[in-house]
Amino acid sequence: MALEEDQDSKTSQWEVSVTLSSNQPVIGTEIITTETKLVNSYHTIGAPPPPHSFVYTWYRHSIPCSVHRHKLATVQCTSCAKLNASIEKSYHCSSKCFSDAWNKHKKYHHWAANAARNNSTGNQQDVKKLRSSGSWPNLIDGSVLDENAIMVEEDNIWIKVGSSNTYVPTLYDCDFRLRLHSAAVDSSLGTRLSPDNIVVTDPVIKPSHPPRKMIRLQNTLNLNFNAQSSNDVVFSVLSYNILADSLSINAFGYCPKWALAWEYRQENLLEEIIKYDADILCLQEVQCDHFENFFEPELKKLGYSVMYKKKTGAGLFTAESEKSTNHGCATFYHSKLFKEIMKYELEFDKEASSVVNALEPRIRFKGSHRLTSKANTHIHWSKGHEDVTLFQVSAYSSFLHSDGVEEQWRKMNSQTSEPAFTFFSDKFFGTLDYIFYTDNSLIVESLLELVDRESIDNNGIPSPAWPSDHIALMASFRLRPPSHWGLSPPPFPLNPWHLVALN
Structure with a gap:
């Protein structure tokens, strides 16, 4: 004692x-x-x-579980999450607990749905969605x-x-x-x-990269145009390679595994894409199941329509070939501004195969890269074929012809008139992403600011703050008035490069 x-x-x-x-x-x-x-x-x-x-x-x-307050909640009612319902009643300690409480619990959904309708114009509660709902166990x-x-x-x-x-x-x-x-x-x-x-401590937050803003151009080449009218057509285009999950596994040793997890990256990607609020979204490396289960339903809620083209491959089926072809390009567009007139599915490999096969054997391999390198498309790039990039011109060169954007000049490669980089890993950094436009019918109004190496982890991306190994590019365009079309109007979209047209 x-x-x-x-x-x-x-x-x-x-x-x-x-x-x-x-x-x-x-x-x-x-x-x-x-x-x-x-x-x-x-x-x-x-x-x-x-x-x-x-x-x-x-x-x-x-x-805690909403039924057994002394037990840890491990599952959440997904209907409650979709209804933006109160968190108090949506959590349960086990699937059995949720099943046993279902008859009583489902009555709560009717109340929550009515409350959501009544609050549709006001501020709704921000519901915490546990990572057990969906794919996390x-x-x-x-x-x-x-x-x-x-x-x-x-x-x-x-x-x-x-x-x-x-x-x-x-x-x-x-x-x-x-x-x-x-x-x-x-x-x-x-x-x-x-x-x-x-x-x-305070609640744990996700890291976020510095916000990127649109930089309006003062283009000295366009000073002679008439004053802009309120009736002018202006629209924005975002291009973003989002890094398919199947391609990220074990590929980026410098990035923590939890930051490579698709459940983490998909939320960051969606948040970033929504923040840009572009009229047309050109996304590359969109994995098929992620397109169907995540991007398509989430972006349709925001008024986007979409066209999706899965990547195809040739040769024998292997696990590696499946990994490289289980993704594709998704082109989303605001249905209030655009409508689909025609849809083309162009496979570059098939279109160019006859030409490639006619080449001499010693140049057939190099020729295949040049003729099949690539509207929204996932462009081929590989070391040793840098000249392919020359066929794939860029909107970001407008930075070099504009006044008042000196801060962006230092983020450009003046020799190639393109960004210093749009891809950054521990093995390579350089420009692999472009936005194409027709100069005689469109004017570049503004561009999403570029980033420098100081604002990205020195090891490369992806990282906890940057969800892809590429950075997003975005341009805002103004349609030139007919008087400036030159000898002929812009071509009607009867070719595969024009996937969407103005309504």
Whole structure:
């Protein structure tokens, strides 16, 4: 008994002071305990503390089951998520729990649907969607938790996620608070010298790259045109290679695996695409199942129509060939501005095969690259065939002919009149992406600003902040008035390069 009282007095005599490098956790950014010290609880001068070490435990805040409040929620009703319903009733601790509660729970959907209609013009609650809804099986990193890994406090549940003086937040932590428990331990006796010091952080956020804005051009070549009319036709085009998931596996060792996970990248990609609000979206490397299950339904909600063309291949079927042909090009367009007049599906390999086969054997391989290199298309590029790029001219050269955009000039390659890079990995960086336009019928109004290497992780992309190995390009065009078409009007879209036409 005396020993316990003595230990209690020792524990109450000391307390741990902890300072974190940041109270705002960011996915992928290490949180460090910059200063941990043991101080006298009574703030009096006395004997120094005995030799000691510190122990740390990190927890992630989680949501309890709406039925069994002492249990961790691992599944979410997807109907509640779609209805933007209150989070309180949508979470359950197991599939069985959800099934047992279904008859009562489904009545809540009618109430939530009515509430959503009534609030359609107001601010709706931002519902946290657990990563268990959809393709993710649970919230606990795929591990089995024992009772010591969960801490329950009234309606709060905390899951143990780490036990060192640093912690790197992962995708599973996004939107949740972290909690650090620190204590001092007597080095010789192994007993606690202090109660737990508890620090609770702000909710974990996703890293985001610096916002990119549209740069309006002051083109000296177009100064003689009449004043612009409010009736002028202006539209914007976004081109973005989004890196198919099948091509990212094990390909980027410098990028954390959780940041390569499609569940993480798809949300970042969609958020970025929506933010640009382009009238035409030309997306490359769109995996077939991701097009059907994610991009098409999500972008249709925003008023986009779409045409999709899957990549085709030749030769024997192999796992590698399947990986390289399970994606394609998706061209989305605002249905209020454009309508589909004609649709062409052009396969460059097939169109050029007769010409390639007629070439001499010694130049057939190189010729195939030149004739099949590629409207929205995934253009061929490979080292040793740089001249192919010369056939694939660029809108970003307008930066070099415009005043007031000196900041963008340094991000350009003045010798080739193209961006310094649109692709950046640890093995290569350069320009692989372009936006084509017809000069006699269109004027480049503005361009999405370029990025420099300083704004991207030095190792390359993708990264936690950049969801693809390419950066997006975007241009805004103004239709030239008929008086400036020259000898003849622009060609009617009777060729495969024009996939959409003005309504």
